[in-house]
Amino acid sequence: MAREYRYKGSPEYPGPFESATIVIPVMNETVSLEQTVEIILRDARASIREILIVVCERTTPEAMAVVHRLESEQGELVVVHQQKLPFLGGALRECYALARGSHTVLMASDLETEPKDLGRLIEQARKTPWAIVAGSRWLKGGTFAGYLPIKLVANWIFQALFSVLYGVRLTDLTFGYRVYPTPVIQSIRWEELRHPFLFECLVKPLRLGVPVVEVTTTWRARIEGESQNPFFRNFVYFRTGFRTRFTNPDSLLLPDAPLLRLEEARV
Numbered sequence: 001m002a003r004e005y006r007y008k009g010s011p012e013y014p015g016p017f018e019s020a021t022i023v024i025p026v027m028n029e030t031v032s033l034e035q036t037v038e039i040i041l042r043d044a045r046a047s048i049r050e051i052l053i054v055v056c057e058r059t060t061p062e063a064m065a066v067v068h069r070l071e072s073e074q075g076e077l078v079v080v081h082q083q084k085l086p087f088l089g090g091a092l093r094e095c096y097a098l099a100r101g102s103h104t105v106l107m108a109s110d111l112e113t114e115p116k117d118l119g120r121l122i123e124q125a126r127k128t129p130w131a132i133v134a135g136s137r138w139l140k141g142g143t144f145a146g147y148l149p150i151k152l153v154a155n156w157i158f159q160a161l162f163s164v165l166y167g168v169r170l171t172d173l174t175f176g177y178r179v180y181p182t183p184v185i186q187s188i189r190w191e192e193l194r195h196p197f198l199f200e201c202l203v204k205p206l207r208l209g210v211p212v213v214e215v216t217t218t219w220r221a222r223i224e225g226e227s228q229n230p231f232f233r234n235f236v237y238f239r240t241g242f243r244t245r246f247t248n249p250d251s252l253l254l255p256d257a258p259l260l261r262l263e264e265a266r267v
């Protein structure tokens, strides 16, 4: 029998911010990865439970050398995971299942998700631990340095279209810089394996009624390596957005979802 589930986040549920698992996928980043880790440790060390670096067979030897050095320098703080599922979505999905912090941070290692802003994202997560805190490049003060003008226009239209469709006043539904309450991401049935996962992992929580709070962030193009997301793949995002909008929210949850167990414990 289908169960009726609606997320009722509150200051006590699913729990306060205690510590963060920082998920960092790595493909071809060296200097950018070093700087990312250096800055997040400088600014947010006290809030971090673990840095979960996820790599794959295609991760370059240069990037692997940096990963191994960070692992030996930082001891238990850095956990390295070799992904089994393919692509970016596969990498992130496996990390979501492994996360041990009360909250999980999604970011990149190519400096496109500004590590200097992590402190502000976590500060907001401490205030609203039941909500997803999402970095937005479109809020006042945000930037898109080095973004192709055609992509910028397409991006704005896309954000406006799907905000209306989901009935939310959000400005950035696709940027992969967010803090999640871990029980939320461990409760959802994920499907995407490639970059559209970054959109899926916002719209599915939205469909379940999880609130999202945006924080301004800046974006600048990577300085080394290249993106794994060819332009044409952006069209797949439409399919993800429309399909999720019209599916039954209950079907988005795993049968043994931590959120359901918490909900039962609360009654």
Ligand SMILES: Nc1nc2c(ncn2[C@@H]2O[C@H](COP(=O)(O)OP(=O)(O)OP(=O)(O)O)[C@@H](O)[C@H]2O)c(=O)[nH]1
Residues within 6 Å of the ligand: 025, 026, 027, 028, 029, 054, 055, 056, 083, 086, 087, 088, 089, 091, 107, 108, 109, 110, 112, 176, 195, 226, 227, 228, 229, 230
């Ligand atoms: N482990 C792992 N990391 C990946 C994979 N694909 C991408 N990454 C990393 O994930 C981060 C984001 O990927 P990018 O390809 O830069 O994607 P993006 O910045 O969202 O896409 P663009 O806006 O097109 O540049 C980068 O740090 C990549 O190196 C993958 O299959 N496995």
Ligand SMILES: [Mg+2]
Residues within 6 Å of the ligand: 108, 110, 112, 222, 227
């Ligand atoms: Mg990138």
